[in-house]
Amino acid sequence: MTLLRLSPRALSRSRFALSPMAETLGAMRVLANPCRDPWLASWHERHAGPFRARVAADRFTAGLVRLLTTTGWLPDIVALPPIGGLRTTMAQELAPARRFSDAEVRTQLQESDRHSETPTGLDWLDGANWADRGAELMGAIWHDHVLPDWPRRRALLEREVTYRAGLVAVYGWSNALGSMSRRSSWVGEDAIRFSNRPQADRIVGSEGMLFVPVTLTRGTWLCEVPPDTYALVYPARGAAEAGGGPSPDRVRALERLVGAVRARILLELARPATTTELATLLDVSLGTAGGHIAVLRDAGLIEGTRVGRRVVYRRTDDGDRLAG
Structure with missing residues (x-):
């Protein structure tokens, strides 16, 4: 079990944020697989073909997409905490993702490969400037596949934030967090369990942590900038319900x-x-x-x-x- 530990000050300063990068990563995972989310069915039907053609056309793209959609340990180049709150832009998130050296990227991807469902190595990692190439790929997927659908997605995410903020105001963070995901839960008075893996606990800094909803019905991950900046990405409550309703x-x-x-x-x-x-x-x-x-x-x-x-x-x- 791995915990995020928060002081009373950190807890009081925690807040919600939106992340186009996290939304793009979630979209990539949906497009790489058969669609199981009813509210995304028509979007998936329009975009899955062009997305898969893009992946098949380039060896680096194919390798990176396969890794990002099968690993349980995301590399920092796609998992940094958003810096613009509820108004975070993709440009704001791509800028720091480009700054990693090739040596840093290789180390990150090796760790991701070790945690992949089917580790295959990094023989697709050719050439150089991998952080920049990864950022270009994420930017292209955002622009071509997510941005056209962003108003609808953003409306759902803003409603999720409205709902959770109301719970926080009335019941506190522990109640708001309780139903965010199956893998996260409140432990005691000052800690959040975010993984069942035995890892070192994280200490959240005095500025608090971010909670970032995405329009997926499953999947949770942690974004971090050592030593103490963290964002927990979780499925928005409304996404699972958006495909239902009356006949x-x-x-x-x-x-x-x-x-x-x-x-x-x-x-x-x-x-x-x-x-x-x-x-x-x-x-x-x-x-x-x-x-x-x-x-x-x-x-x-x-x-x-x-x-x-x-x-x-x-x-x-x-x-x-x-x-x-």
């Missing part, structure tokens, strides 16, 4: 009853969300989303709760019955 016939019936946009808002509010998150998800203006929210609220179908400077909406019991 198409019931959705159409609800749309006829209350209108298409209001029906979608009611269905989406199976998970709490802000006006901005709903507007992004539905691809409508803030004013349009706000107008429909006001009608649903006046009808007693949804209610809002202020969390900091945001108002988070959720369905009432009547809203649940109508949506169902």
Whole structure:
């Protein structure tokens, strides 16, 4: 068992962040395999072919992708903590990933290969400038396969942060962390178990740690910059649910009853969300989303709760019955 130990100050300063790099790595893992996530099915169908063609066209790319999608120990070139909070950009994450020397990259990849499901060695590691080439690959996958879908993904991730932040505000970090992943749990009053492997415990610095959701239904990993900066990447709560919901016939019936946009808002509010998150998800203006929210609220179908400077909406019991 491996623990992340946090002082009271570190715990109080821990926060959420988003990571395009982590999202790209997650997308790579999905595209390299048959799709098991219903909400990603149409995206996977469009992108899996071009992605696999890219991989097959270059030996270095094929070797790196195989390693990144089979290892239990990610190299630092793709697993550094994000530095921009909820507004982290891919450019911000690629810059430090490019700074590793070839010797450092080789050491990282050798460790990853040792923890791979099927270790095959690094005979594909030809030429030089491996950190830069790896960053170019991650940037290309982000641009071609993730960025076009980023508004939808970001909306889901922001809703996850809204949900977890609400739990933290009311119940504290231990409750918020409890259901983040199957592999992570709170231990005592000052530690998080993040791995069953017997490794040295990590001591989180006084600035706290980052919690980074990604749109996967499974998979957790730790990003770190020694000696004390850490980010825990975990599956967003809404991703597993996004492919479900009422049958198409019931959705159409609800749309006829209350209108298409209001029906979608009611269905989406199976998970709490802000006006901005709903507007992004539905691809409508803030004013349009706000107008429909006001009608649903006046009808007693949804209610809002202020969390900091945001108002988070959720369905009432009547809203649940109508949506169902």
